Amino acid sequence: MGVVLSLDLGTTTFKAALCDDSGRLLARSSLPADSGMEFDAGDACDRALRVVAALVRDGGVPPREILAVAVASQRATVVPVGADGAASAPAMSWQDARAGDAAAEPAATLGAEHYRRVTGLPPSFLWSVSKILRFRRERPEAFARTGRFVLLHDWVLHALGVEGFVTDVANASLTGLLDVARADWSDEILDAVRLTRDRLSRVVASGTRVGSLSAVAAGATGLEAGTPLVAGGGDQQCAALGLGVVDPGRAALCLGTAAVVSCPVERPPEAPRGGFFCTVHVAPGRWVLEGIHNAFGASLRWAAAALGLPGVEALEELAAAGASGGVRFVPHLAGAGSPEMDAGARAAFVGLGLEHDRRTLARAVFEGVALETRRILESLGAGVPVDRLVVSGGASRGALLIRLLADLTGRTLELCEEPDVTLVGAALLAWTGIGRFGDAREAALARAADVGAIVAPALDAGARDRLYAGYAGSVGGLRSAAAGAAGRVGSS
Template sequence: MFLGVDVGTGGTRAILVDRDGRVVVSEACEHQPIHSAEIGWAEQDPDDWWHAAKTAIGGVMRWARENGKAVESVGLTGQMHGCVMLDADGKVLRPALIWCDQRTQPQCDWLNETIGYERMIELTCNPALPNFTLTKLLWVREHQPEIFAKIAHVLCPKDYVRYKLTGEYAIDMQEASGTLLLDVTYRRWSTEVAAAAGIPMSWLPSLFEGPEVCGRILPEASSVTGLAAGTPVVAGAGDQGAGAVGMGILEPGSVSATIGTSGVVFAATAAPTKDAHGRLHTFCHAAPGIWHVMGVTNGAGLSFRYFRDTFTPQLGYDDLTALAAKVPAGSDGMLWVPYLFGERTPHLDPDARAAFIGVTASHTLGHFVRAVLEGVAFSLKDTFTLFEELAIPVEKIRLGGGGARGPLWRQIQADVYNHSVELLEAEEGGAFGAALLAGTGVNAWPSVQAACAATIRAAAVIPPTSAAAMQAAYPRYRRIYPALKGVFQA
């Protein structure tokens, strides 16, 4: 068995996967809600992730003991870009600023002035954005210098859990690509960026490829998780990198569209492909020797959750989608722009705001719900539009996350993308990809590509049925952001 652990935003999930790619058991533990002291702020307690990881891992390990199964190796994945700051003793100095925190635009502006916008993309393949780890460090330096002075180690969320499991300060290439401190082209830390930003290289964890073993379970971690001391732990990947492995997105032309809290369109590339305007992220792939590009919508599944929790907490998601299914494609002219936490692709605007547009007295609850589902799909289509502009091929699209589980949302995606979409037999997200990386690391498969070929199977293909209505609505959606830009700024 191979253990995959996903330290997400809402909770941590652990799964056991066998060599046939079957998920034999899964356990999850929710995290405490995101703390947001001010608009645009988002923080979590790293030790809450560790508590959830212990609970989830402990649950699957009880099943393993009861069924006489052994875990050969462990792979980690999780929410990307978070900034965990530790002192010299490995103690957490403050709550982590996580991926959706938007407070650091002034630090982005400082980086662009100090290093230069074009030079930053040349060095890291990405622009300075509030989501990235480096900008969060710079915010702490400016606003909490007493904490900054005590920093000895900087980790991302899943890598803090790894530290608690193994005692190692380590990170994988794919996750490190989202820190704004990695030379993505050459798969090494950028000494130029670190020096310009005033970040000591000693703070940065050791770099590994996704399937490389980078640590082993400590006796004290064994006692609280049930994992055997000495079990190998591989580097793994950030949630999008591991999710792409779990969906077999490894060759040019293969693309995934995943809707979780955020939404991501992810395409594998044989070489680092840079967007000169920084609208797409270019990262190292979790598989050695290849890269990927991706566009990100900050408020994808978050839009649906926000709507339900705020306006219809008494109804479940299935109840709401049943109402939306009665509404025609295009929501009778209503549109939703999902900028609840600003927006990354394609606008790079932390001040963008969400909105319903075109509301009339004849619209029903079902219209609002369908507009949310369509608006999220339109925001992901913006990335496909950029792929076309940059000649990035799209031959097959595989759906993942919550957007793949409901028949209405996956049909909406096929219609909005104007392309058939594939569903997998078992779409298990990042935890599954992390487990495949773990198996590759102990030679259960000779490569990540071989692991995917042995375990991932398509289950269905969904063609577009209402593409004309969605293609007519998309240009109207595209006009909303320019019309609203700056309206909500002081």
């Protein structure tokens, strides 16, 4: 019956897996990625080929039974490519905040609200366009010898054998250059930033067969030449697909250093609210409203270290033994994510007194990250109902954390036991690309990663709402105080 191979080009790790048509991962391999602000694009290709080769060598499946390859990747990372097809400069990571001032250029030309309506994105250093504009401004000679700007997904697919450069629409929706409703490059935005289509990859739907494995890539990986290559998607959209989150009402909640909430919608909003952004889903006819909690797991690790504990498990034991006692923790240790997207926001404990101890602080931190998750969900608005959260990620294992997330958000949680749901999603796209499923939505509903425990809210709704009102008041008070302090400094 055969298997497919999925590849996940993450920020810290490159992973590959073999997956059967039930969505079950049979074998895996991984290598550390270069997670710098800039990195060698050729080395990234070499790592991708090596992680595939290790999987083919050790995965226990003959190469002839590996029927297709699909790629998921970190989003918005850009590779400048010269006329000879080689990288003309280092790849520029999505994390690189040095492009912050360039982020305002498209919005300044078109107006911030219009830019948001077209792209689904607020102006930000995160998007590919900001990297390209900074590159043009600071490295004009390198820009002149660069024929194309492609995404990491496109770059690795090209190395595997795709002719030219092809991107999937889900990844393209994080460039800041895509008309998100039309799912194609926006000529209006390209004109505003003085770029042309021929300097970008060709856009196709996720799950589209785009080529065949070359003889060179076959020699490097051990796969058979001619193996179908399939356009994948961005890591978060592939994770949502792997979790079966393709229809409104259920959202994916991926818990890690940050937390990302991904809510499928049937049409893009005219303008996403606040610090939310709208991307194209890898499932056809769906878009995703995404919100980010900048320091979810990071807050837990910070608190453990600050309290002299060996790790988050010890912090959870301490928190379980106490009560917050009216103390609230606002977890803006890395600024505020959605809905404000305020890099200058700061974290705080509110309501501390002499009667409080380490148990109080630990409990307040756990409650704070859960209440901040509710604040993100509430900020989506009535038009984006979320009844259930499908939870994945490395920070999703603690019983207290899961209980607080259910109780304080008021949502039922479905806990996914599979740690590599991005690989599952990419594999479902590979199966779609070779015709095993009619489309990616059908694949996800039939074969998504199994959900384990289901955790319903147990806290009284009135108590939950009182806790949330107090937390939201603390956030508002801190923001008002910060704005007032900034005003006093500015007038002095």
